[in-house]
Amino acid sequence: MSESNTKNQLVDRFGRTVNYIRLSVTDRCDLRCVYCMPEKMKFVPRTQLLTLEEIESIARSFIGLGVDKIRITGGEPLVRKNILQLFNNLGEIEALRDLTLTTNGTQLKKFARPLKDAGVTRINVSLDTLRADRFHDMTRIGDLQQTLDGLDTAIACDFDQIKLNSVVMKNHNHDEMHDLVKFCIDRGIDISFIEEMPLGDNDHHDRAATYCSSDEILADLEQHYEIIPTTMKTAGPTRYYRLAEHDNTRVGFISPHSHNFCDSCNRVRLTAEGRLLLCLGQEHSMDLRRVVRSNPGDKQALENAIIDSMQLKPKGHEFDLNSQTVLLRHMNLTGG
Ligand code: SAM
Numbered sequence: 001m002s003e004s005n006t007k008n009q010l011v012d013r014f015g016r017t018v019n020y021i022r023l024s025v026t027d028r029c030d031l032r033c034v035y036c037m038p039e040k041m042k043f044v045p046r047t048q049l050l051t052l053e054e055i056e057s058i059a060r061s062f063i064g065l066g067v068d069k070i071r072i073t074g075g076e077p078l079v080r081k082n083i084l085q086l087f088n089n090l091g092e093i094e095a096l097r098d099l100t101l102t103t104n105g106t107q108l109k110k111f112a113r114p115l116k117d118a119g120v121t122r123i124n125v126s127l128d129t130l131r132a133d134r135f136h137d138m139t140r141i142g143d144l145q146q147t148l149d150g151l152d153t154a155i156a157c158d159f160d161q162i163k164l165n166s167v168v169m170k171n172h173n174h175d176e177m178h179d180l181v182k183f184c185i186d187r188g189i190d191i192s193f194i195e196e197m198p199l200g201d202n203d204h205h206d207r208a209a210t211y212c213s214s215d216e217i218l219a220d221l222e223q224h225y226e227i228i229p230t231t232m233k234t235a236g237p238t239r240y241y242r243l244a245e246h247d248n249t250r251v252g253f254i255s256p257h258s259h260n261f262c263d264s265c266n267r268v269r270l271t272a273e274g275r276l277l278l279c280l281g282q283e284h285s286m287d288l289r290r291v292v293r294s295n296p297g298d299k300q301a302l303e304n305a306i307i308d309s310m311q312l313k314p315k316g317h318e319f320d321l322n323s324q325t326v327l328l329r330h331m332n333l334t335g336g
């Protein structure tokens with residue numbers, strides 16, 4: 001099947017059309033964010049990770065079946081060896097309308113320009129705080145300046161959108177929301193505030209105690225700005241607001257707990273090991289690594305498996321911050 005096929009064949013049991021895939025290209029990372037992974041994270045053996053060629057062929061099959069948006073994520077995608085080759089190859093596929101990246105920004109000083117040249121349209125940079133000591137605490141090892149330098153380089157490259165992603169935690173960074181928005185206004189970029197999701201075991205903090213709802217953040221920001229709801233949609237779950245008098249910055253909220261977004265879910269995720277996850281918050285999955293490795297070069301087998309997987313997509317997630325049972329999968333493997 002050609003990649004220019006426009007009829008989307010990926011419809012689930014609930015009538016939702018999947019036109020968006022997030023590809024986690026590695027579970028490795030140069031940071032250790034406290035909400036994402038444990039300090040002594042056990043990474044997947046390299047032989048179990050998909051090769052870049054396998055990732056590309058899976059991506060091509062998805063595009064052939066109607067997907068037109070891809071987000072490359074991880075782990076930290078820019079620490080994967082030869083990752084630029086994947087961006088260059090995907091960027092050449094005409095049917096792919098939106099090629100995006102989520103990164104912690106540490107490597108952007110080197111990669112922003114080549115990524116733009118490869119055809120990356122939008123970049124999300126994760127940044128939870130503007131204070132160097134807090135940044136070091138929340139990432140366990142990070143250097144704030146390195147991320148800021150990367151972000152500035154990306155801003156200078158004129159992508160369609162640069163957005164900060166900030167996970168908000170009580171007693172960690174919840175008092176910095178206004179500072180972060182001001183930082184974005186000064187640079188003409190967007191920001192999304194994210195409610196922490198209970199993925200993977202976590203002995204660093206009590207997730208129910210650090211939970212900060214999007215509504216609390218919104219109420220806080222309303223003390224400083226006139227905030228206007230919009231109908232703006234990118235491919236993801238973000239609800240966007242405009243700021244009166246600051247046209248170049250939108251404020252978004254990703255609120256898995258307080259504003260469930262499953263009804264309009266249009267996406268699936270491929271883990272770094274090649275497991276196709278039909279929902280971020282459930283374990284329903286299809287092992288695409290097994291499909292590609294047991295049927296080398298067989299595009300039809302891969303496409304059939306992807307089409308069949310749509311029957312597994314569940315109605316929605318069941319995140320519960322107070323539950324004793326958590327999904328064992330950490331966000332770095334899942335592909336946030
Ligand atoms: N390393 C890259 C980065 O940090 O942007 C890409 C991968 S990271 C897993 C993708 C996004 O997931 C980041 O914006 C991060 O803040 C977010 N994230 C990680 N763990 C999370 C959690 N438990 N709940 C909500 N968001 C999380």
Ligand code: SF4
Binds near residue numbers: 031032104126332
């Ligand atoms: Fe690394 Fe991103 Fe997870 Fe932070 S959120 S540890 S930067 S993968």
